Amino acid sequence: MALREINFDGIVGPTHNYAGLSLGNLASARNAGDVSRPRAAALQGIEKMRANLELGLAQGILLPHPRPHRAWLAELGTSIEEAEPALAANAMSSSAMWAANAATVSPSPDTLDGKCHLTVANLRTMPHRSHEWPATLAQLKIAFAGPDFAVHGPVPSAFGDEGAANHMRLTPGHGEPGVEVFVYGISGGAFPARQHLEASKAVARLHALDPDRVIFAEQSPDAIAAGAFHNDVVAVANERVLFAHEQAFADKEPMIAALQAAVPGFEYVEVPAAEVPLADAVRSYLFNAQLVTLPDGNPTLIVPGEARETASVWSWLERHVRGNGPIRRVEVVDVRQSMANGGGPACLRLRVVADPANIDPRFLVDGEKLNRIAAAVDRHWPEEIHHDDLQQPSLIADVERARAALLQELDLSELA
Numbered sequence: 001m002a003l004r005e006i007n008f009d010g011i012v013g014p015t016h017n018y019a020g021l022s023l024g025n026l027a028s029a030r031n032a033g034d035v036s037r038p039r040a041a042a043l044q045g046i047e048k049m050r051a052n053l054e055l056g057l058a059q060g061i062l063l064p065h066p067r068p069h070r071a072w073l074a075e076l077g078t079s080i081e082e083a084e085p086a087l088a089a090n091a092m093s094s095s096a097m098w099a100a101n102a103a104t105v106s107p108s109p110d111t112l113d114g115k116c117h118l119t120v121a122n123l124r125t126m127p128h129r130s131h132e133w134p135a136t137l138a139q140l141k142i143a144f145a146g147p148d149f150a151v152h153g154p155v156p157s158a159f160g161d162e163g164a165a166n167h168m169r170l171t172p173g174h175g176e177p178g179v180e181v182f183v184y185g186i187s188g189g190a191f192p193a194r195q196h197l198e199a200s201k202a203v204a205r206l207h208a209l210d211p212d213r214v215i216f217a218e219q220s221p222d223a224i225a226a227g228a229f230h231n232d233v234v235a236v237a238n239e240r241v242l243f244a245h246e247q248a249f250a251d252k253e254p255m256i257a258a259l260q261a262a263v264p265g266f267e268y269v270e271v272p273a274a275e276v277p278l279a280d281a282v283r284s285y286l287f288n289a290q291l292v293t294l295p296d297g298n299p300t301l302i303v304p305g306e307a308r309e310t311a312s313v314w315s316w317l318e319r320h321v322r323g324n325g326p327i328r329r330v331e332v333v334d335v336r337q338s339m340a341n342g343g344g345p346a347c348l349r350l351r352v353v354a355d356p357a358n359i360d361p362r363f364l365v366d367g368e369k370l371n372r373i374a375a376a377v378d379r380h381w382p383e384e385i386h387h388d389d390l391q392q393p394s395l396i397a398d399v400e401r402a403r404a405a406l407l408q409e410l411d412l413s414e415l416a
C-alpha cells in the first residue's frame with residue numbers, strides 16, 4: 001500500500017461572508033460587517049491548491065455545504081425568509097471551508113485495527129459551526145467508503161470537538177507509526193475553550209489508538225486569551241518536526257520529553273515570545289501554516305502573505321532558514337479573504353495519510369479539475385456579499401444555484 005499525505009481543502013462556498021460569529025476569533029470580530037468577496041475567496045483557495053500540486057503534493061477537496069441551511073432553520077421553527085438576521089447569518093455561513101475542523105484523522109499505521117479512522121467534529125461551541133457535521137459526514141462516507149477506513153459520527157455534544165485543528169501527529173515518516181497529540185482547552189477566560197479533554201479522549205478510544213502512543217496536552221490559557229481559538233493557530237506538526245510558539249501549551253515539558261523518547265529524530269522548533277510576541281503570531285498566522293515534506297524531503301512551511309507583512313515573524317523565518325534550521329523552505333500564499341475570518345492555509349485543509357487509490361476519485365484533484373472548479377466559481381459565485389443582504393431572495397437563489405452547478409461539474413449531485 002502506497003501511503004501518502006493528502007491535503008483535502010474545503011472549497012470556499014458561495015456564501016462566504018463576514019458576520020462576526022466567532023467569539024475569541026479576533027479576525028472574525030475585527031471584520032464583522034465588512035463586504036466579502038466569495039468569488040475571490042474561492043479562487044484564492046484554488047490557487048493555493050494549485051501551488052501545492054506544483055510542489056508535488058497530493059491534493060483533495062471537500063465541498064461547500066447547502067446554504068442557507070434550510071433544514072436547520074426548520075428545526076428551529078423558522079425559515080431563511082423569516083429568521084431574525086443573526087440566526088439567518090448562522091444558517092448562511094460558509095465556515096465548512098475550514099476543513100481542519102471537519103474531522104480528526106488517525107492513519108492506519110497508528111491504529112490497532114489497521115484502518116484509517118476519521119471522526120467528524122461536532123463543532124458544538126459555535127452555533128454557526130454546530131450544524132456542519134451532517135453534511136461533512138455525508139462527504140466523508142462517500143470519499144472514504146472502502147474497507148480501509150472507519151468513519152465515525154460525532155462524539156456526543158456534551159463535549160466540544162473541533163477536529164484536526166487540535167490534533168498533531170509526530171512520526172519519522174507519514175507511512176510509519178506515529179504518536180498522536182490531542183490538545184484541549186480549559187474554560188475560564190473571556191473566550192471559550194472549544195476542544196474539551198473528554199472529547200479528545202473519546203476520539204482516541206474510537207480510533208483504536210495505542211494508549212502508550214497518545215498524549216493529551218493542555219492549550220495555554222494565555223494563547224486562548226490572545227485569540228488562539230484552536231491549537232493550530234499557535235502550533236503545527238509534520239512528520240518529526242513540531243513547530244510551536246513558546247506560549248502554545250500550558251505545560252510543554254512532559255510532552256516534549258515523551259515525543260523525544262518515542263519519535264526517532266524528533267525536532268522541536270520553538271519561537272520565543274521575546275522574538276515573536278503571541279499577538280504577532282496570532283495576527284500573522286505564522287503557525288497556521290502548512291508544514292509539509294516536499295518530494296525532495298525538505299520540510300517546507302506554506303505561510304499566508306500576512307506572515308511576510310509582520311516584521312517580527314518574517315525576520316524570524318529568514319533567520320531560521322538562513323541558519324539551516326529544520327524548516328528548509330518557506331512558500332507564501334494569498335488566502336486573504338479566508339484570513340479575514342480567522343482561517344489561514346492550515347485551517348483550509350484536512351490531512352489524511354492513505355493510499356489515494358482507495359479514495360473516491362471525485363474527491364481528488366489535478367490541475368485540470370482545478371480549472372473546471374475555477375470556471376464554475378467564476379461563473380456562479382457572487383462577486384460580493386454585503387452583510388445586510390444575507391436574506392435577499394436573489395442572493396439566496398444565486399448561491400443555491402452556484403452550489404448545484406459545482407456538484408454537477410464534479411459528478412457529486414448525490415450531495416444535493
Ligand code: SUG
Pocket residue numbers: 017018019020021022025028029093095098100101126129165229230232233341342343344346347348
Ligand atoms: O471557527 N471562522 C472560523 C475559523 C476556523 C479556523 N480554523 C482553524 N483554526 N483550524 C472559526 O472561528 C468566522 C465566521 C464569521 O465570523 O462569519 C469563522 O467561523
